[in-house]
Amino acid sequence: MAQRKLSSLELALLGLIAQAPRSGYELCRIFETSPMMHYSASPGAIYPALKRLDRRGLLLGQVERSDALRPVRTYRISDTGRDAIVSWVSLPIKRDDLIWRSDELMLRFAFMGQHVDLEATSRFLTELVEVIDAYVSELEAHHRGMPEGGSPHGRLALEQGLDSYRSMAAWARRALGRLGNVAN
Amino acid sequence: MAQRKLSSLELALLGLIAQAPRSGYELCRIFETSPMMHYSASPGAIYPALKRLDRRGLLLGQVERSDALRPVRTYRISDTGRDAIVSWVSLPIKRDDLIWRSDELMLRFAFMGQHVDLEATSRFLTELVEVIDAYVSELEAHHRGMPEGGSPHGRLALEQGLDSYRSMAAWARRALGRLGNVAN
DNA sequence: AATTTCATGTAACCAGTTACATGATTCA
DNA sequence: TGAATCATGTAACTGGTTACATGAAATT
Numbered sequence: 001m002a003q004r005k006l007s008s009l010e011l012a013l014l015g016l017i018a019q020a021p022r023s024g025y026e027l028c029r030i031f032e033t034s035p036m037m038h039y040s041a042s043p044g045a046i047y048p049a050l051k052r053l054d055r056r057g058l059l060l061g062q063v064e065r066s067d068a069l070r071p072v073r074t075y076r077i078s079d080t081g082r083d084a085i086v087s088w089v090s091l092p093i094k095r096d097d098l099i100w101r102s103d104e105l106m107l108r109f110a111f112m113g114q115h116v117d118l119e120a121t122s123r124f125l126t127e128l129v130e131v132i133d134a135y136v137s138e139l140e141a142h143h144r145g146m147p148e149g150g151s152p153h154g155r156l157a158l159e160q161g162l163d164s165y166r167s168m169a170a171w172a173r174r175a176l177g178r179l180g181n182v183a184n
Numbered sequence: 185m186a187q188r189k190l191s192s193l194e195l196a197l198l199g200l201i202a203q204a205p206r207s208g209y210e211l212c213r214i215f216e217t218s219p220m221m222h223y224s225a226s227p228g229a230i231y232p233a234l235k236r237l238d239r240r241g242l243l244l245g246q247v248e249r250s251d252a253l254r255p256v257r258t259y260r261i262s263d264t265g266r267d268a269i270v271s272w273v274s275l276p277i278k279r280d281d282l283i284w285r286s287d288e289l290m291l292r293f294a295f296m297g298q299h300v301d302l303e304a305t306s307r308f309l310t311e312l313v314e315v316i317d318a319y320v321s322e323l324e325a326h327h328r329g330m331p332e333g334g335s336p337h338g339r340l341a342l343e344q345g346l347d348s349y350r351s352m353a354a355w356a357r358r359a360l361g362r363l364g365n366v367a368n
Numbered sequence: 369a370a371t372t373t374c375a376t377g378t379a380a381c382c383a384g385t386t387a388c389a390t391g392a393t394t395c396a
Numbered sequence: 397t398g399a400a401t402c403a404t405g406t407a408a409c410t411g412g413t414t415a416c417a418t419g420a421a422a423t424t
Contacts, residue, residue: 007383025403030247035326035342038283045384047405052383070392070403099222106341113335121337142219151297152362153305158219160355166349171344178336192413209375229412231377235410252422256373 003056008104010049011088012039014077015111017059018085021076024050027087038103050075058084086115093127098135102168118179125176132169186239194233194290195272196223198261199295201243204268208234222287234259242268246320270299277311282319286352302363309360316353322347 002060006014013027022030024047031041053059058081063071077085089108107130112121139162146155197211208231215225220338237243242265247255261269273296281289289312296305323346330339342366 009384023403033322035345040284040384042385043405044386073319074402100224106344109344110338113337115231139219154294154299156355156359156362157294159354160221160290160293160359163355167347168344169338171347173341175344178340182261207375224412226413227377228414256375
């Protein structure tokens, strides 16, 4: 129990393999070409990560067509793997997740559709809005406390951060609306 | 020459010390409390990073009040360090910088004010807008190519990414405008 | 007197990067 | 025939995380 936390790369791999069985090479291609994958990916990271997930029992790797001269190792998700995904995407959202791991939050959202119901998704989005709003208030307070003189660069940089969080909150509200329309 | 690239943490430290001489502890406090610092910071990372920068000659560390019982090691920027900052902030912006190191881009912007003139800053912002616009087009193409059916999560996640890039471009245009007003 | 804060660090561990190695298969 | 692509990996290096160690000074 209370296994060591998975890295974002491992979570991304787990989520992708839960969608469909895949080989290491296919996963490499996905990371190379898919635009939403800001989760880094060199073969030197992917193959070891797959091995780790396999050793832990979250994935089942098996060599297919071992008779052929070029065997392919295909990974499929295991039951424990699926459980791990479900509890991962259901985790409450903390301030620190937003600040240090917002990529992982979006990854959670992207994979959520296949593993939990619409209600869980709207809980996620509602929580996200709350956490962002709280953090935006913090940043705004800091912004107000900033010295006026000197070059505006620091102030502007902070404003960029504020803008990006505000846009994320706006997105979440919009998404919430769209899901509501689907549900009703 | 052609030294190994500095990590974002090292660049952040360099920039902060260029503003004013500081001790390791002060830097730790800044990272703990300052909101714009998404550049991580535990003492276990900071102290070794300062040593590396010192060894490379980008910083000058010297123990102050060595007579006192609790000495403080204060770092100041060196001439080579200042040069390194200037060439760092003057680097052209690549697509990959936007995708993988956008935090570092904002760090560059924040420190730019003290090291280069307004024209360099507007060049930076202009380039940034160009790079973002190009990448947004890429993402939009991908968005159009996405399958319609199934759960909307993947599509929505991509839209979040699009929004955040668009908001960054809008910020850059606004900043450009504000700098223009200052300059004229 | 006890706790918190100041102040500097080290050590074990781990994951990711870069670069390389290997060889089959397909395509021009 | 030679190049690109398919497919799987390893090894060295590096930098960050966590956790710990040490002890003075200030605060309660």
